[in-house]
Amino acid sequence: MCLAQPARVIDLAPDGFGTVELGGLRRRVCMALLDEVQVGDHVIVHVGYALTRLDVAEAEAALAEFERWTRSQGRLDSPGEAA
Numbered sequence: 001m002c003l004a005q006p007a008r009v010i011d012l013a014p015d016g017f018g019t020v021e022l023g024g025l026r027r028r029v030c031m032a033l034l035d036e037v038q039v040g041d042h043v044i045v046h047v048g049y050a051l052t053r054l055d056v057a058e059a060e061a062a063l064a065e066f067e068r069w070t071r072s073q074g075r076l077d078s079p080g081e082a083a
Contacts, residue, residue, distance in 0.1 A: 005022055
């Protein structure tokens with residue numbers, strides 16, 4: 001199964017790459033498929049490429065759904081629980 005995830009752009013480089021953050025993790029991804037992406041934008045990332053931009057409400061809804069699903073699978077501690 002392939003999974004694309006929403007992430008927030010935190011840095012852009014002149015070489016067409018940028019850094020995104022998702023859940024406290026930062027990754028360098030290719031931004032070449034998007035026009036006019038800016039720091040602070042939310043993008044869908046799949047296999048190292050930013051595929052599309054999302055508005056903030058879409059990104060937050062998707063992230064909430066990922067967290068809900070992960071918790072239902074027993075793969076994420078509830079807030080305040082020790083790992």
